[in-house]
Amino acid sequence: MKQVETLNSPVWWQRIQYITNPVGYWKSAYQTHSDAFWAKGIDFGTPLLVFYTPEAAQQIIENRHGHLSTTTFESELKAIFGDSSFFTLEGTSHLQARKLLIPMLHGKHIRSYGQLICDLVNDVLDSVPIDRPFSVLDVAQDISMQVMINLLFGSYQEERYQEIKHLMFEMVNLFASNIAGIPLFFRFLQRDLGAMSPWKKFLKQRQQMKEIIYGEIADRRDHADQNRTDILTLLMSVTDEQGNTLTDDELMGQVLSLLFTGNESTAASMSWLWYNVYRDAEIKAKLLAELNSLELSSDPLNIVRLPYLSAVCNETLRMYPVTMFMIPRMVKSVTEIMGYRVDPGTLITVGTYVVHHREDIYPEPNVFKPQRFLDHNFSPYQFLPFGGGLRGCIGGEIALYLLKLSVAIAVSHHSLKLVNQHPINPQRRNTILTPMGLKIIKNIA
Numbered sequence: 131m132k133q134v135e136t137l138n139s140p141v142w143w144q145r146i147q148y149i150t151n152p153v154g155y156w157k158s159a160y161q162t163h164s165d166a167f168w169a170k171g172i173d174f175g176t177p178l179l180v181f182y183t184p185e186a187a188q189q190i191i192e193n194r195h196g197h198l199s200t201t202t203f204e205s206e207l208k209a210i211f212g213d214s215s216f217f218t219l220e221g222t223s224h225l226q227a228r229k230l231l232i233p234m235l236h237g238k239h240i241r242s243y244g245q246l247i248c249d250l251v252n253d254v255l256d257s258v259p260i261d262r263p264f265s266v267l268d269v270a271q272d273i274s275m276q277v278m279i280n281l282l283f284g285s286y287q288e289e290r291y292q293e294i295k296h297l298m299f300e301m302v303n304l305f306a307s308n309i310a311g312i313p314l315f316f317r318f319l320q321r322d323l324g325a326m327s328p329w330k331k332f333l334k335q336r337q338q339m340k341e342i343i344y345g346e347i348a349d350r351r352d353h354a355d356q357n358r359t360d361i362l363t364l365l366m367s368v369t370d371e372q373g374n375t376l377t378d379d380e381l382m383g384q385v386l387s388l389l390f391t392g393n394e395s396t397a398a399s400m401s402w403l404w405y406n407v408y409r410d411a412e413i414k415a416k417l418l419a420e421l422n423s424l425e426l427s428s429d430p431l432n433i434v435r436l437p438y439l440s441a442v443c444n445e446t447l448r449m450y451p452v453t454m455f456m457i458p459r460m461v462k463s464v465t466e467i468m469g470y471r472v473d474p475g476t477l478i479t480v481g482t483y484v485v486h487h488r489e490d491i492y493p494e495p496n497v498f499k500p501q502r503f504l505d506h507n508f509s510p511y512q513f514l515p516f517g518g519g520l521r522g523c524i525g526g527e528i529a530l531y532l533l534k535l536s537v538a539i540a541v542s543h544h545s546l547k548l549v550n551q552h553p554i555n556p557q558r559r560n561t562i563l564t565p566m567g568l569k570i571i572k573n574i575a
């Protein structure tokens with residue numbers, strides 16, 4: 131059986147490369163090893179084996195023989211969300227959490243968010259000053275965070291929810307900074323090194339967040355409202371076989387992990403989408419023509435179903451799969467993937483970034499071509515921005531809603547222009563690939 135290879139460079143150098151130039155890291159892995167490699171630059175506390183062929187992706191996603199399981203791992207996510215988040219659940223409790231939340235994020239339930247998303251995008255873009263460049267990522271985060279807060283708490287305007295929004299941004303920004311965020315990647319720095327140290331700052335923010343969310347939970351316990359249909363209400367109503375409800379700490383872990391995951395990946399994808407639309411006049415014109423073919427008062431659902439808009443969105447998610455790789459799975463018993471023996475105790479994943487840039491699947495992978503999604507149906511193992519299987523994204527449907535409606539509203543109701551003259555290089559922010567420095571300017575329509 132074949133042996134999976136590792137990169138030749140020292141581990142500390144691989145780690146720096148992954149932090150500072152993640153795309154370069156993936157490219158050099160693929161150039162050196164065509165199917166898989168040991169990703170020693172990514173620290174999950176256990177070595178990580180990355181596969182990047184559709185065949186391996188299928189095996190990992192389908193997990194037909196049950197060789198793989200969800201697992202808790204020592205990662206930066208644990209530092210943020212504590213021990214009771216979605217990412218630290220295993221086995222049955224993980225499956226139960228998925229079963230509970232998936233209906234809240236699909237079908238009829240999220241369709242009711244269509245108009246809210248359109249209104250929010252309009253409000254946020256109306257508030258942007260004219261002729262002053264703005265950060266697309268900041269605007270995208272604002273939009274997606276308000277939608278996420280709505281999903282979780284049922285409203286976003288109240289002062290407490292606005293506080294949650296600001297605090298969440300502060301925490302995320304702290305970790306996103308390449309300097310202050312370093313403790314996240316080097317566990318020995320995850321301790322209190324004085325009042326100004328990033329870790330201490332983070333602990334303070336986490337404590338503030340805890341107080342706000344605990345306050346919200348206590349209020350809801352005191353004044354139960356049967357008409358609420360938000361995710362926190364649902365989580366608070368769950369009981370196990372012994373009749374126990376989730377503790378305040380568990381509730382907070384769930385809320386924070388959903389807020390963080392949902393917001394960061396959606397905001398980054400939305401920014402890439404706007405980048406791709408506003409940098410190419412032809413794409414923007416085609417999109418506008420397709421949107422103009424709809425009636426003015428059209429249901430947001432009709433917008434979401436438009437084929438060219440969908441193709442532009444898919445091509446964005448292909449070229450810039452913001453999470454870069456799927457959540458690692460733990461190997462429970464000896465298995466074979468693509469002729470490689472994989473031992474129990476190994477963490478394995480699919481390198482989505484590499485799969486999406488394989489020349490054999492996507493000719494000219496570095497060229498943005500929405501047409502390829504109109505001409506061809508890619509399998510769920512060739513195109514997998516939301517992963518799949520055991521840990522497949524539960525928020526994909528609402529994320530697509532947000533992406534499509536945001537760009538549709540921006541293009542059809544606002545006069546915006548890209549400021550950047552040169553192509554933007556993807557950079558890592560937390561665990562997400564973002565178009566850092568992307569700026570757009572609003573003109574008078």
Ligand code: HEM
Binds near residue numbers: 216391392399520522
């Ligand atoms: C464009 C936006 C988004 C992208 C690209 C994205 C991508 C992903 C990916 C790749 C995974 C890992 C899948 C796997 O390992 O198989 C994931 C997991 C997850 N996503 Fe998303 N996501 C997005 C938006 C959202 C939203 C809006 C939410 C919440 C409302 C969300 C909640 C989650 C959760 C909870 C998990 C973990 C699932 C589990 O552990 O079982 N995501 N996402």
